[in-house]
Amino acid sequence: MATLAELCIAAVAEAFRTDRELVGTGIGPIPRLGVGLAKLTHSPGLMMTDGEAFLVEQPVPIGPRGYDDRKPAGYLPFSRFFDSAVWSGRRHAMVTPTQVDRFGQTNLSALGGTHAQPKTQMLGARGFPGNGIYHANSMFIPAHGPRVFVAGEVDRVSSPGYNPARRIAGGNYSAIDLKRIVTNLCVMDFGGPDHAVRVMSLHPGVTFAEVEAATGFPLIDAVAGETTLPTEEQLAIIASLDPHGIRHTVLPDNPPAIRSAS
């Protein structure tokens, strides 16, 4: 039987469905496996790297492997990443920010305190500001809760969202394109009025009320049904891309996709 992690991977793959040729970047095991699954099934135009510098047509399995167990078909090092993928808009990335707010603004920089002395210093803005203003983005949140989906604005805005208060006259925000948020409870998008966050599907056994209670901002109920379970074919591809079973370690206790009736 499929696990919740595998259900999430299939949902990530659906988020990456595209007819275009563009770089698909999934940061972390679940997003990366989802991009690989999309590429190997419905979206062959997706381009992926080996995580280092080379483009590969066969997604590189995650976890330990031989350094040369990759077959480069192309080259996309950091040294030309902004030229080729980010600032050209030819990318869709899925990341896991520390905080997300109702506008889709995210925080990877710091929590609390002041800019001069944050209470908790995190990674820094990384490439989030550029990703957000130039290409499509989605999120994977493994522990859906109000500390991630915050009530007000995020503590530091690392990537832009749909917040009108943060737009200046004459600025070009037309490429801001927030696609989906896949969590351990549900799949959401920004398809409500003024890009409000909607719940599109609930993972089997999850209720809208439960998602609402775990989210710091209002949600629109646009639930069309349960999140689709992965097929046997999809499960086989996922297993081939994760030979060490790293996906089983992402969610606590590796729960099944369908909650037990207990």
Next chain:
Amino acid sequence: MSTLDKRKSPAEIVGQLRSGMTIGIGGWGPRRKPMALVREILRSDLKDLTIVSYGGPDVGMLCAAGKVKKLVFAFVSLDAIPLEPWFRKAREAGAIEVLELDEGMFQWGLKAAAFQLPFLPTRVGLGTDLVELGGLKTVQSPYDDGEVMVAMPALKLDSALIHVQRCDHRGNVQALGPDTYYDEWFAKAADQCFVSCEELVPAMEDAYPEDARANLFERCFVTGVTEARGGAHPTSLPPDYGWDMGWFKKYTAAAKDPGDWASVAAQFVGASEADYLASVGGMEAVGALPLPVF
């Protein structure tokens, strides 16, 4: 012209740096960092530095040692250990000033400096906190579109430090490996650029003419060269060696216990580069570090 012999010792290179300087450090996180030169700074009296870096242990160590007045950064990370422990301590103590940038804005600022421009326009930063916190200004297109963009200021460097595989005495460099990050732009953004290398050859055209495409930047951008074998350790230098995860773990643990740099600096810096290299097992051990996979 007197000579094109740019060979110097690491100590002579650091002797050309001054307290208060803005110093760019090549590499990316825990990858191809000029750590031998960073260690030489850590052995010096230099202070009040403005460090410009895609940060890894270079930033953490310089912060821990109190060398940093201001940091220009987009991230500081050891990759497999996402949060650089000593950088984090310095930030949470309010010990350093920062200019936090996006990774792409950062290289754009280096390019502005390289092209001798005051700024380059970009959309990056719009809608985020970076613009206001960084005191960045906007600029309007003078053409019909009238677009308002962020004016990313030039990141002019007094000095840049870079580590590559090969140099010759005139400053011809060859940087091998899958990715050279933005090292080229650090070199061009700096008034003086110092390059350490695994192998210093007398003449590149005799030693490795077949690899001339690995000449990442021209020798007019190189002020000094020095041989430092294992000079990127504990960071990676593919295809020569991987990063030293065991070292990173000890270094990370030391940020908690004992938690003060003074009592562990000798272990992580060494009294000399020869001491340091010996303490990590010599080139035999460094050369055997497996290349990281991602």
